[in-house]
Amino acid sequence: MTALPNLTPAYAEMFLAIAGMALLMVGVFRKSDPVRGVTMLAILAFAVAAVLSISTNGAETVTFNGLFVVNAFTGFAKLLILLGAGLAMLLALPWARNEGVSRYELPVIMVFAVLGMMMMVSANNLISLYVGLELQSLALYVLAAFNRGNLKATEAGVKYFVLGALASGLLLYGSSLVYGFSGTTSFAGLADALTGAESNAGVIVGIVFVICGFAFKVSAVPFHMWTPDVYEGAPTPVTAFFSVAPKIAALCLFLRILVGPFEDLMVQWRQVLTVICVASMLWGAVAAIAQNNIKRLMAYSSIGHVGYALIGLIAGTQEGARGMIYYMLIYLFMNVGTFAVILSMRVKDRYVESIDDLSGISKTNPAISLALTALMFSMAGIPPLAGFFGKYFVFAAAVNSGLIPLAVIGVLSSVIGAYYYLRLIKIMYFDESAESFDCPDYSTSLVMGVCALAVVVFIFLPEPLLAGADAAAAALFQG
Amino acid sequence: MNGFVENLPLLSVITFTPLLGVLLLLTIRADDPEIVARNSRWVTLWVTVGTFLASLLIWTNFDSSTADFQFVEQAAWFPEFGISYHMGVDGISMLFVILSTFLMPLCVLASWDAIKTRVREYMIAFLILETMMVGMFCALDMVLFYVFFEGVLIPMFLIIGVWGGARRVYAAFKFFLYTLTGSVLLLIAILAMYFVAETTNIPTLMTTDFPFQMQFWLWLGLFASFAVKVPMWPVHTWLPDAHVEAPTAGSVILAGVLLKMGAYGFLRFSMPMLPLASEYFTPLVYGLSIVAVIYTSLVALAQEDMKKLIAYSSVAHMGFVTVGIFAATQQAVQGAIYQMLSHGVVSGALFLCVGVVYDRLHTREIGRYGGLVNNMPKYAFVFMLMMMASVGLPGTSGFVGEFLILTGVFQVNTWVSLLTATGVILGATYMLYLYRRVIYGELVKEDLKDMLDLSRREIAIFAPLCVVVMWMGVYPMSFLVVMEASVTKLITDYHAALDANALASGLVDGVRLALGR
Numbered sequence: 001m002t003a004l005p006n007l008t009p010a011y012a013e014m015f016l017a018i019a020g021m022a023l024l025m026v027g028v029f030r031k032s033d034p035v036r037g038v039t040m041l042a043i044l045a046f047a048v049a050a051v052l053s054i055s056t057n058g059a060e061t062v063t064f065n066g067l068f069v070v071n072a073f074t075g076f077a078k079l080l081i082l083l084g085a086g087l088a089m090l091l092a093l094p095w096a097r098n099e100g101v102s103r104y105e106l107p108v109i110m111v112f113a114v115l116g117m118m119m120m121v122s123a124n125n126l127i128s129l130y131v132g133l134e135l136q137s138l139a140l141y142v143l144a145a146f147n148r149g150n151l152k153a154t155e156a157g158v159k160y161f162v163l164g165a166l167a168s169g170l171l172l173y174g175s176s177l178v179y180g181f182s183g184t185t186s187f188a189g190l191a192d193a194l195t196g197a198e199s200n201a202g203v204i205v206g207i208v209f210v211i212c213g214f215a216f217k218v219s220a221v222p223f224h225m226w227t228p229d230v231y232e233g234a235p236t237p238v239t240a241f242f243s244v245a246p247k248i249a250a251l252c253l254f255l256r257i258l259v260g261p262f263e264d265l266m267v268q269w270r271q272v273l274t275v276i277c278v279a280s281m282l283w284g285a286v287a288a289i290a291q292n293n294i295k296r297l298m299a300y301s302s303i304g305h306v307g308y309a310l311i312g313l314i315a316g317t318q319e320g321a322r323g324m325i326y327y328m329l330i331y332l333f334m335n336v337g338t339f340a341v342i343l344s345m346r347v348k349d350r351y352v353e354s355i356d357d358l359s360g361i362s363k364t365n366p367a368i369s370l371a372l373t374a375l376m377f378s379m380a381g382i383p384p385l386a387g388f389f390g391k392y393f394v395f396a397a398a399v400n401s402g403l404i405p406l407a408v409i410g411v412l413s414s415v416i417g418a419y420y421y422l423r424l425i426k427i428m429y430f431d432e433s434a435e436s437f438d439c440p441d442y443s444t445s446l447v448m449g450v451c452a453l454a455v456v457v458f459i460f461l462p463e464p465l466l467a468g469a470d471a472a473a474a475a476l477f478q479g
Numbered sequence: 480m481n482g483f484v485e486n487l488p489l490l491s492v493i494t495f496t497p498l499l500g501v502l503l504l505l506t507i508r509a510d511d512p513e514i515v516a517r518n519s520r521w522v523t524l525w526v527t528v529g530t531f532l533a534s535l536l537i538w539t540n541f542d543s544s545t546a547d548f549q550f551v552e553q554a555a556w557f558p559e560f561g562i563s564y565h566m567g568v569d570g571i572s573m574l575f576v577i578l579s580t581f582l583m584p585l586c587v588l589a590s591w592d593a594i595k596t597r598v599r600e601y602m603i604a605f606l607i608l609e610t611m612m613v614g615m616f617c618a619l620d621m622v623l624f625y626v627f628f629e630g631v632l633i634p635m636f637l638i639i640g641v642w643g644g645a646r647r648v649y650a651a652f653k654f655f656l657y658t659l660t661g662s663v664l665l666l667i668a669i670l671a672m673y674f675v676a677e678t679t680n681i682p683t684l685m686t687t688d689f690p691f692q693m694q695f696w697l698w699l700g701l702f703a704s705f706a707v708k709v710p711m712w713p714v715h716t717w718l719p720d721a722h723v724e725a726p727t728a729g730s731v732i733l734a735g736v737l738l739k740m741g742a743y744g745f746l747r748f749s750m751p752m753l754p755l756a757s758e759y760f761t762p763l764v765y766g767l768s769i770v771a772v773i774y775t776s777l778v779a780l781a782q783e784d785m786k787k788l789i790a791y792s793s794v795a796h797m798g799f800v801t802v803g804i805f806a807a808t809q810q811a812v813q814g815a816i817y818q819m820l821s822h823g824v825v826s827g828a829l830f831l832c833v834g835v836v837y838d839r840l841h842t843r844e845i846g847r848y849g850g851l852v853n854n855m856p857k858y859a860f861v862f863m864l865m866m867m868a869s870v871g872l873p874g875t876s877g878f879v880g881e882f883l884i885l886t887g888v889f890q891v892n893t894w895v896s897l898l899t900a901t902g903v904i905l906g907a908t909y910m911l912y913l914y915r916r917v918i919y920g921e922l923v924k925e926d927l928k929d930m931l932d933l934s935r936r937e938i939a940i941f942a943p944l945c946v947v948v949m950w951m952g953v954y955p956m957s958f959l960v961v962m963e964a965s966v967t968k969l970i971t972d973y974h975a976a977l978d979a980n981a982l983a984s985g986l987v988d989g990v991r992l993a994l995g996r
Binding site: 322377382383384388392393395396399400407408411412414415418419422426429459462466470 | 555556557559560597600622625626627629630632633636637640641647648651652655656659660663664666667670671673674
């Protein structure tokens with residue numbers, strides 16, 4: 001009874017926890033400006049955590065008395081999270097230098113946020129799920145208000161915190177209802193308790209609350225109100241981080257919990273999710289049209305993308321799960337790439353965020369405008385770019401599950417969405433040129449180039465990228 | 480030599496050579512934009528000429544006695560989803576590949592002096608466009624087809640938007656969003672077909688039987704996309720805007736190749752895969768096509784802008800094509816394909832004719848011209864030939880297509896044939912009227928008197944077009960023979976599917992009758 005639990009599956013998380021604390025020490029005790037060193041070390045820590053996560057990746061293993069699980073799916077999800085966080089960190093490096101930010105806490109808090117996300121996707125019990133989620137959320141609240149001297153950032157932080165706390169409350173309340181009506185919090189126990197049982201009103205209400213809590217975390221309509229403000233108020237590298245890592249983590253968890261313990265209640269949760277998904281796609285497409293701040297625009301764009309990713313979840317099949325994982329993978333590259341472009345929008349040593357600042361940059365900064373063009377066409381889902389395939393596979397899953405109306409709404413809203421992506425291209429290529437941008441930093445250009453290239457050449461080499469996703473989806477549906 | 484050609488993945492070579500040209504263009508390094516522009520022009524010209532010559536190899540090695548797909552290439556792409564990289568041509572698609580590669584060098588030549596800004600980007604856009612077009616006609620997998628079909632939008636959007644006329648932004652958005660809306664419904668139909676057949680392989684789908692109820696919806700999904708591309712009345716309104724605002728070469732490709740994509744879609748997908756629904760919806764297609772032929776001809780008559788006039792005439796001519804396809808007789812379908820090829824060459828040439836005077840006077844308003852025959856005799860000759868081909872004068876390419884279509888349709892439905900035939904008369908009216916106002920009359924306007932006749936570059940553009948138009952008019956067999964086997968198979972399969980269905984429903988009726996209910 002007193003024997004130590006099997007620690008092997010959790011090596012990556014444990015390493016990251018220790019690394020986070022160690023980085024804090026490094027930051028405190030280092031005499032010279034610690035930001036650069038701590039950031040580099042944090043990227044290194046992510047890389048090591050990724051290696052550890054891959055090395056423990058294999059057959060499904062449960063540990064800590066059933067609280068923690070690893071399998072191919074959690075492994076792949078963690079890789080995505082680490083990749084997104086690492087790329088965002090690379091973007092933070094020149095940003096901190098340019099803005100003269102000398103607070104080393106940013107990378108440290110990001111490490112803890114990532115730790116929370118990794119705990120979340122590996123959770124095998126409602127309790128451990130909540131602990132992971134809260135670690136992530138608390139870290140994110142701080143990150144949102146990181147520019148504490150700025151009014152907008154403070155507003156964003158407070159808004160995010162209040163609404164986030166509400167969402168956590170909903171989630172907790174839903175969990176308690178589920179526990180009350182089924183008698184267990186473990187995922188395996190829930191799966192047993194809910195199998196074949198007559199649909200129990202209490203459990204269903206509980207699940208609806210849980211879904212609402214998650215919908216907030218992935219910023220799906222109607223729980224999206226915080227997104228534009230937080231995206232605008234937070235420092236841009238943090239926004240890049242916000243738009244990928246927490247979303248991927250929450251969507252993965254969403255997938256795990258709904259097709260795992262709650263699989264037998266699919267008829268019920270499908271209705272709720274369909275409403276959320278349709279609303280997200282449509283509102284994400286329509287509301288973005290009126291935006292002039294590119295970060296707000298990206299906020300609505302991400303709301304729409306979450307809607308598309310949710311289609312895969314609603315399909316509720318292995319094919320759907322695979323489509324959703326593909327979607328997140330491709331979304332990661334598109335989004336981080338776009339934020340790299342946003343971070344290279346600097347005029348005379350000052351960051352600019354209005355989309356009008358992009359006017360005519362195809363003449364002055366052809367490389368940046370080419371990269372953004374590829375990314376925008378990809379986001380709009382135009383073949384032969386990667387974004388098309390992301391959409392293709394989720395829509396394929398939806399049609400195969402007989403959800404043709406949902407797929408039709410999806411493709412039509414993608415046409416509406418195409419308008420505002422095209423608008424950015426129009427501004428860059430068709431309008432008269434405004435002031436040219438400063439030469440982007442090395443690491444920003446690197447991230448931008450890698451992401452844009454990934455989006456373009458995806459069509460030629462889909463196999464290696466997708467092999468991991470296939471294994472991940474298969475692991476999810478083993479049981 | 481023969482073995483070498485057989486072992487070469489010829490279709491992939493033709494499809495992706497332009498992309499290599501793009502890489503080549505990207506390597507041009509020079510500080511002087513003038514040098515970059517000149518090099519870009521020459522590189523693009525040689526790449527497109529090379530691609531055209533390579534594509535002629537398909538024709539010379541083509542076996543026109545079989546309806547099977549030839550030069551087939553297949554490789555795994557998304558094996559988990561039954562999607563493969565699958566290329567091949569038959570008698571229907573082969574000539575469109577040649578048409579695309581044939582028009583491309585002419586477009587480069589036509590843009591030689593007309594495009595002065597961002598020449599390299601322009602040429603890159605055209606080369607990407609060529610890859611997409613050729614790939615689309617060669618694709619034997621529906622997803623691959625869709626990738627190329629939609630991929631066309633990206634370069635075309637930029638070509639119209641960056642190098643277009645005054646209202647280019649509006650036209651580019653309209654073009655893009657209109658086409659995209661139709662296409663996404665095609666995507667849903669592709670997914671639904673995949674759901675039934677477990678593959679997106681086109682030859683397999685051609686032999687898959689879809690239940691009628693499903694065919695009904697699938698057909699509408701495909702129709703949404705192809706009708707916009709053709710374009711059929713009433714979803715043709717993007718076309719005049721796109722044509723008017725696009726640069727000359729852009730209009731040539733739009734009219735010459737992109738409009739054919741929709742009709743090609745009907746031939747490749749709607750007819751063979753969904754025969755029951757195609758028959759069911761034939762009256763709808765007839766109706767829309769007849770409206771297109773008569774209404775847009777009348778609209779063309781009222782135009783003051785030369786490009787707009789030709790754009791509307793394109794809609795009318797494509798009305799002939801859709802009537803011919805859905806009449807589903809050997810002559811009508813062959814005529815429809817012939818008409819598409821002819822229209823590709825002729826309307827492209829007409830847009831180039833407009834481009835010639837536009838480059839000199841920078842206006843397309845018909846009223847600004849008049850009496851050009853006096854100082855531009857060569858131009859007047861070329862314009863006359865193309866105008867006659869557009870009208871369908873015997874001896875030119877236009878006649879063969881229209882005549883075959885009308886004969887073929889007459890066997891099925893005399894009224895449709897009669898109403899469509901009015902388009903020939905109306906076509907003659909607006910074209911002759913245009914010609915009279917631009918070419919004939921007194922040369923009174925001062926600025927017109929200084930206009931020079933065709934330069935050597937322009938003669939180089941028009942000479943091949945004139946030759947092809949005459950060749951297609953005088954000796955059509957060299958083209959008809961290529962498509963004959965494939966069209967025969969298409970028609971036979973189509974009617975066999977209809978008969979089988981009629982037999983089945985007849986049996987059900989018979990059983991009902993025998994049981995006395």
